[in-house]
Amino acid sequence: MARLSPDNTILAHEIIARYPKPKSALIPLLHLAQEQDGYVTDEAMRHIAELVGVTPAEVRGTGTFYEMFQFEPVGRYLINICGTMSCALMGADDLMHAAEETLGVHAGGTTDDGMFTLHRAECQAACTEAPCLQVNYRYRFRATPDDVRTLIDDLRAGRLDGEIPPHGTLARTRQHIPADRGVGAVDPDDVTGPPAWVTVDADTSQGAS
Amino acid sequence: MSAETYAWAPGFVAGDRPRIVTSRFEYEDSYTLERYLATGGYEGLRAALGRNAADVHEQVRSSTLLGRGGAGFPAGIKWGLTPEGVFPRYLVVNGDESEPGTYKDRLLMERDPHQLIEGCLIACYAAGLSQCFLYIRGEMALAQERVGAALNEAYAAGYVGRNICGTEFSVDIVLHWGAGAYVVGEETALIESLEGNRGMPRLKPPYFPAAIGLYGQPTIVNNVETLANLPFIAANGAEAYTSIGTETSPGTRMVAVSGHVKRPGVYEIINGTTTFRDLLYGEEFCGGIRDDNELKAFVPGGGSAPWFLPDQLDLPFEGRQVGAAGSMLGSGAIMVMDSTTDIPAAALTLTRFYAHESCGKCVPCREGGTWLMRILERIVAGDGTTEDLDLLLEVGGSICPGDMPHAASADLGLEATPFPYKMTTICFVGPSAYVPVHSALTLFRSEFESRVAPVRPRVRIPVTAAGGGA
Numbered sequence: 001m002a003r004l005s006p007d008n009t010i011l012a013h014e015i016i017a018r019y020p021k022p023k024s025a026l027i028p029l030l031h032l033a034q035e036q037d038g039y040v041t042d043e044a045m046r047h048i049a050e051l052v053g054v055t056p057a058e059v060r061g062t063g064t065f066y067e068m069f070q071f072e073p074v075g076r077y078l079i080n081i082c083g084t085m086s087c088a089l090m091g092a093d094d095l096m097h098a099a100e101e102t103l104g105v106h107a108g109g110t111t112d113d114g115m116f117t118l119h120r121a122e123c124q125a126a127c128t129e130a131p132c133l134q135v136n137y138r139y140r141f142r143a144t145p146d147d148v149r150t151l152i153d154d155l156r157a158g159r160l161d162g163e164i165p166p167h168g169t170l171a172r173t174r175q176h177i178p179a180d181r182g183v184g185a186v187d188p189d190d191v192t193g194p195p196a197w198v199t200v201d202a203d204t205s206q207g208a209s
Numbered sequence: 210m211s212a213e214t215y216a217w218a219p220g221f222v223a224g225d226r227p228r229i230v231t232s233r234f235e236y237e238d239s240y241t242l243e244r245y246l247a248t249g250g251y252e253g254l255r256a257a258l259g260r261n262a263a264d265v266h267e268q269v270r271s272s273t274l275l276g277r278g279g280a281g282f283p284a285g286i287k288w289g290l291t292p293e294g295v296f297p298r299y300l301v302v303n304g305d306e307s308e309p310g311t312y313k314d315r316l317l318m319e320r321d322p323h324q325l326i327e328g329c330l331i332a333c334y335a336a337g338l339s340q341c342f343l344y345i346r347g348e349m350a351l352a353q354e355r356v357g358a359a360l361n362e363a364y365a366a367g368y369v370g371r372n373i374c375g376t377e378f379s380v381d382i383v384l385h386w387g388a389g390a391y392v393v394g395e396e397t398a399l400i401e402s403l404e405g406n407r408g409m410p411r412l413k414p415p416y417f418p419a420a421i422g423l424y425g426q427p428t429i430v431n432n433v434e435t436l437a438n439l440p441f442i443a444a445n446g447a448e449a450y451t452s453i454g455t456e457t458s459p460g461t462r463m464v465a466v467s468g469h470v471k472r473p474g475v476y477e478i479i480n481g482t483t484t485f486r487d488l489l490y491g492e493e494f495c496g497g498i499r500d501d502n503e504l505k506a507f508v509p510g511g512g513s514a515p516w517f518l519p520d521q522l523d524l525p526f527e528g529r530q531v532g533a534a535g536s537m538l539g540s541g542a543i544m545v546m547d548s549t550t551d552i553p554a555a556a557l558t559l560t561r562f563y564a565h566e567s568c569g570k571c572v573p574c575r576e577g578g579t580w581l582m583r584i585l586e587r588i589v590a591g592d593g594t595t596e597d598l599d600l601l602l603e604v605g606g607s608i609c610p611g612d613m614p615h616a617a618s619a620d621l622g623l624e625a626t627p628f629p630y631k632m633t634t635i636c637f638v639g640p641s642a643y644v645p646v647h648s649a650l651t652l653f654r655s656e657f658e659s660r661v662a663p664v665r666p667r668v669r670i671p672v673t674a675a676g677g678g679a
């Protein structure tokens with residue numbers, strides 16, 4: 001598949017409608033494309049450009065700034081081993097070594113069977129649980145080299161399929177704003193006065209500069 | 210005294226202290242609406258909605274709640290910086306937590322998303338903000354799931370959206386998620402990213418987001434932990450809040466202590482009075498250095514903070530005193546190095562981080578950060594020369610001209626140089642690449658000197674042999 005599927009296109013429209021300006025939906029839509037195909041395809045970027053009303057070059061320009069977006073196929077499992085200070089102090093190098101040895105690739109590489117891509121990552125906001133890693137952005141805390149080897153075995157054997165979805169899938173519970181409950185996004189140019197609960201008096205008494 | 214660690218909140222240690230933002234962490238289902246309502250949830254919002262917006266704003270101002278994202282700016286004052294009569298105004302929640310060592314916002318989002326949602330609502334009500342964007346770091350899949358589920362529950366129950374709790378107050382909270390870029394945590398870069406652009410910081414002043422932010426409108430950017438404090442303040446009053454902590458640092462703070470301690474963890478501590486010694490050695494906190502080793506150095510406030518030595522252990526977790534002593538509290542993250550630590554290698558892990566995360570907009574950061582990293586790499590690999598040490602300082606000086614803040618050391622006969630520094634870059638990423646280099650080199654120069662060789666004379670390769678030719 002390449003363009004967003006019909007279901008994903010519906011979802012894309014729902015996401016775009018939440019923002020006062022459609023371009024704000026770019027990053028969420030790039031994630032949607034990556035979830036669909038495992039990486040961001042050129043066709044998906046063209047589709048997103050149409051949906052958001054910008055040029056494909058703008059979509060690529062934004063997308064390439066962000067590390068999570070892959071523009072070439074990667075493994076079904078992306079293993080990110082943290083190498084920033086707290087993890088480094090607690091033995092991150094040993095984890096990386098174990099992963100490289102088990103997978104037979106260096107950091108940055110993908111295994112021949114297309115199952116695993118290994119990356120050296122930066123701080124994952126779990127520093128007290130160092131050394132740590134993520135597989136498709138799911139954590140493993142206080143990991144040992146043995147844990148890394150077991151993890152790779154388990155992933156290969158499909159034992160973690162329920163817990164760890166294929167690369168690209170982030171939140172499996174999505175936000176949904178019910179039509180009868182949402183306020184709806186308004187283009188800032190169409191807003192003239194203060195919101196209903198702010199009386200102009202109260203606003204002035206805030207002593208705004 | 211208890212210091213129980215909750216298996217479902219990895220890293221979190223409760224202890225026997227007043228808790229404001231982690232009060233529900235002991236419940237395994239703390240992230241559900243049911244548990245939230247059973248433990249006083251949304252009462253702060255109801256209390257706020259019963260008063261006029263200006264009064265709620267005043268209450269937060271008098272609580273002196275300080276921003277927890279790094280700069281420590283009082284939230285109530287920030288909300289007052291929006292220009293009068295300009296609407297719409299937005300709230301952008303900074304849940305991009307990526308500063309090395311920092312681990313608290315993710316816990317707050319995963320463990321108590323409703324508390325954050327309630328905090329967002331109170332902020333919107335008080336400051337007249339009509340839409341809220343909750344920006345969660347891309348790599349935090351579980352936090353995105355938990356906050357998404359909580360928002361769905363809150364919408365269905367009438368706490369978010371149109372006519373909240375049957376009042377005129379209507380506001381949408383939109384969950385937004387990033388895609389991996391540390392610099393996007395900087396508030397103007399966060400706004401650029403939310404507009405669908407590359408996440409590069411904007412030049413400021415003259416324009417702070419409170420005046421010109423998202424879509425050019427007044428925008429309040431607040432950290433997750435900052436907002437998570439609001440339900441307590443709204444429900445219990447500013448005095449209940451200021452009765453904890455000190456005058457300049459009221460309330461509590463979440464602090465992550467990582468590295469070479471016996472019990473690394475996230476602790477909610479009393480602000481302003483708890484000392485670094487309490488945190489590192491106290492039985493209710495980390496219980497000492499691993500293997501009872503000696504403490505060598507620690508980073509007191511996230512990877513961007515100048516390093517401290519055992520000399521500074523008795524300082525309290527209080528911004529002004531820590532600033533005068535040559536560092537900063539930043540995002541509440543302490544990283545501890547014991548006597549076995551290879552200091553140049555440790556500094557490299559941080560410098561590499563900031564060099565890697567440079568957005569490339571300013572030359573001193575883009576070029577300087579990479580230079581610092583390369584020089585450190587060759588020193589650590591044993592290929593450095595004596596000249597490299599001066600080169601590190603020279604390159605650093607192009608990012609941060611003038612005196613750099615550093616700690617005092619009795620052994621080295623050093624006096625403290627207070628925080629902050631001067632800088633030639635738009636944001637703090639550039640200087641942050643230099644800070645660990647400067648700290649390591651100032652406090653542990655001998656470890657560098659023992660690793661570098663004097664400059665070798667150049668090998669001369671004459672084009673023709675002397676006396677040869679013709």
Ligand SMILES: Cc1cc2nc3c(=O)[nH]c(=O)nc-3n(C[C@H](O)[C@H](O)[C@H](O)COP(=O)(O)O)c2cc1C
Pocket residue numbers: 275276277278279280281282284287303304305306307308391392393394395396397430431432433435436636637638
């Ligand atoms: C390079 C850089 C990274 C930052 N990263 C974060 C971050 O991840 N989370 C955060 O809340 N603030 C971060 N900040 C601080 C924000 O710019 C901003 O000051 C903060 O979100 C304001 O919220 P507060 O007033 O509630 O603290 C960062 C600042 C800089 C310069």
Ligand code: SF4
Pocket residue numbers: 392409410566567568569570571572574575634635636637638639640
């Ligand atoms: S200091 Fe670095 S990260 Fe910050 S704006 Fe300049 S180049 Fe970008």
Ligand code: FES
Pocket residue numbers: 082083084085086087088122123124125126127130132309310311
């Ligand atoms: S240093 Fe590895 S999670 Fe923070």
